[in-house]
Amino acid sequence: MMFLLKSKRSRSLLFVLLFLIPGVKTYAKVGQVNNPDSLLQKAYILNIMHKVADWQLNEWNTNGFKHPKVDWTNAACYTGIYALGSIKNNEKYLTALVNIGNDLNWNTGRDRFMADDYCIGQTYALLYTRYKDKKMIAPFILLADSIVNKPHDESLEWKNKIASREWAWCDALFMGPTALSYLSSATGNRQYLNIATKLWWRTTDYLYDPAEHLYFRDGSYLDKKEKNGKKVFWARGNGWVLAGLVRVMENMPANDPEKARFEKLYRDMAAKIASLQQPDGSWHASLLDPESYPVKETSGTGFYCYALLWGLNHGMLDSKTYWPVVKKAWAALASSVQPDGMLGYVQRIGASPDAVTENSTEVYGVGAFLLTGTQLYQYLNKHPEAGKN
Template identity: 80%
Template sequence: MSSAKNKLFAAFTAAALFIGYQPVASARGMEKDSTLKKKYIVNIMHKVADWQLNAWNTTGFKHPKVDWTNAAAYTGLYAFGSMKGNDKYLDFLVNVGNSLNWNTGKSRFMADDYCIGQIYSLLYMKYKDKKMIAPFIQLADSIVAKPHDEGLEWKNRIQLREWAWCDALFMGPTALSYLSTATGDPKYLNTASKLWWKTTDYLYDNEEHLYFRDGSYLQKKEKNGKKVFWSRGNGWVLGGLVRVLDNMPANHPDRKRFETLYKDMEAKIASIQQPDGSWHASLLDPESYPVKETSGTGFYCYSILWGLNHGLLDEKTYWPVAKKAWAALTSSVHPDGMLGYVQRIGAAPDGVDFNSTEVYGVGAFLLSGTQLYQYVSKHPKAQ
């Protein structure tokens, strides 16, 4: 074959390969972009929410209805239920409240046991039925009246009386903050703010901009020598932080301090996102837990999208982070709607797999999806 023919053949082959490759690339691009379409977002949220409702209705509640695990799931269910045409999810939550006589858990001053109070307040604001918040008002008044003068060292069952572990920042301050909005009484929000900063002064690492889980982790190290910062634990914090901000007036004296904390934490979280868009169970030693974890990822996705929707985060920096996080979440949904890769109940990084699921992961997923729906509705080009 002549040199000219060789060149012509090579050019023809390259062109054929290029033409043949283009549809594949385009299809992949279209498939990726489709997860940001409003129809897709709604459909996959229905799928995940309905799987969870079916699990509750057919096999019963794995944890008590009033438990913090379910309460975290209810937050996402309420957010999704508040979208047009989703009344069945709100009806489910009202039925849960009625079955509990709108009471919180048995350990009155443990944040886990009154996490559900935020749902009671949200339902009250929608339906204006005073019975929904009457018992929680009594409890909240007693929380406000306590001196809260104990240290937060992880001993003497301190968690029964104080917010001595970072998870509590999703459970306690949110419940009090929503009650302030529901009643118009700022004392609950002010107490939430005061106790938030007490916990933060003890558990927040100002260098890493992350929270230790509790006092027993202050000196612990991961295999790589880094400090132990648990993904879902910090997810609890950021999820709680934006929910407190949702109830904090613009002129509140602590508002700017909360916003600064939020921005510092989100900058750190964005900087350690994994290539697949997720965060592993251990934030600073992801190689020790080399699989994505969707409860922490879900709360980060939610909190970042919340910040984009409220103008607190730069879109150029954080929208790519949110997109990748959403892709990590949606790729973890089973064909039947079960959300996988959710770390089991614990207090530290732990292993997960595709078949690991828990209700709080569903809550984080639905919170993320509702915030994403709001974002793409306002930013059509983002789809």
């Protein structure tokens, strides 16, 4: 039955009735922020980060871990939880990570040389830096030493299970070099950073398109095309890269001989990514064919917003150019959080662009969101005037 409710009172009554019907969701439209003016207030940023993080922790505590605790999916989430826990008076989030580490006996995954399986090492190294408990990094040090000693001379072609041995896919650049770089900072052992940078450029030489300033997902995508005939560049895949890039640079000493090369790559990618932002402030699942995937995607958007904010916080990007970009991106992210704290519009696990909905969620999207919020909070601490315009 279709009918029109002409009066405001009738519409309000319908809303109340819907609220009382079991199974009907009545949250404010996902994709809409009730008070856009509050988005850049530090209290709002902290509150929405707490909301998202607490939803995720409660999900784990209530329903268990959907993926193994050591898995790359959760490991990406831990990076954001750690970032939030590093803000004063948020230590409960660090405690949650220590408990997870203890449950795992501080081990990495079973597939020793696959970057996904030691992504968690970056969180172990960060926790060790804070608490100085050697058990937190002892198993990872043994693995890292064996990575340093491997020849790394296999072809990166996408065959023969190469991902189990080398960084042959772009996602790996968030998983592997970051973990080794943070371990290098935690231990003072420069070998770990050296191998991270060496292998970073090996992967880049194979998967980076210097004309587009973007990375192919893996060798199987080098010749693939989107529906519009353009190359396939996956939003989250390049999000993994850009976020991984800043996390490696975070561990580079000022005099590192590779620093200038990393900085150039970062600025080139940042400019390209900014140019591909959609009118709603997000990036869609396909960077060069957003029309085929017309809905915002929050894991790629989160990693881009995080990496661009990191560049602003470290004086590497021009605020006049990039502050408007991150403001729009943050609005797209914040409007994707449902009232209970669940982050929507996260593309499921995959290797290429795919559809999303407001109810699509995954842990790595939460990690990207929290990394972004933490960098935004830091930026507004340094530039409070930025929150007023």
